[in-house]
Amino acid sequence: xxxxxxxxxxxxxxxxxxxxxxxxxxxxxxxxxxxxxxxxxxxxxxxxxxxxxxxxxxxxxxxxxxxxxxxxxxxxxxxxxxxxxxxxxxxxxxxxxxxxxxxxxxxxxxxxxxxxxxxxxxxxxxxxx
Numbered sequence: 001x002x003x004x005x006x007x008x009x010x011x012x013x014x015x016x017x018x019x020x021x022x023x024x025x026x027x028x029x030x031x032x033x034x035x036x037x038x039x040x041x042x043x044x045x046x047x048x049x050x051x052x053x054x055x056x057x058x059x060x061x062x063x064x065x066x067x068x069x070x071x072x073x074x075x076x077x078x079x080x081x082x083x084x085x086x087x088x089x090x091x092x093x094x095x096x097x098x099x100x101x102x103x104x105x106x107x108x109x110x111x112x113x114x115x116x117x118x119x120x121x122x123x124x125x126x127x128x129x
Contacts, residue, residue: 018069021074021077036100044111057123
């Protein structure tokens, strides 16, 4: 399947604009959340991405520029592996580092699965109506 040049440009613009919003939101929340802000941000991003993905799978597909803008752009910039790893490096001398790593990875998996379940449930519930 060949993608049109205009579609690539539209997707790229959508990702750029949404990434700017996602990165700005991550920065703002990191200043407001008092304890382990990157953990809270990354887990909430996992929940939202899992939920939206499975919600969209159950509903009629959205335009590609919307899904890549929200998924790759907004949530990709909102959650940040580089911020997570920087937090881990900063905590290496603290006794909390392994708890943080386990909460981030294990919690991320659990919260993503929960988001997928919620998205699937909401998507199929609306389709049945």
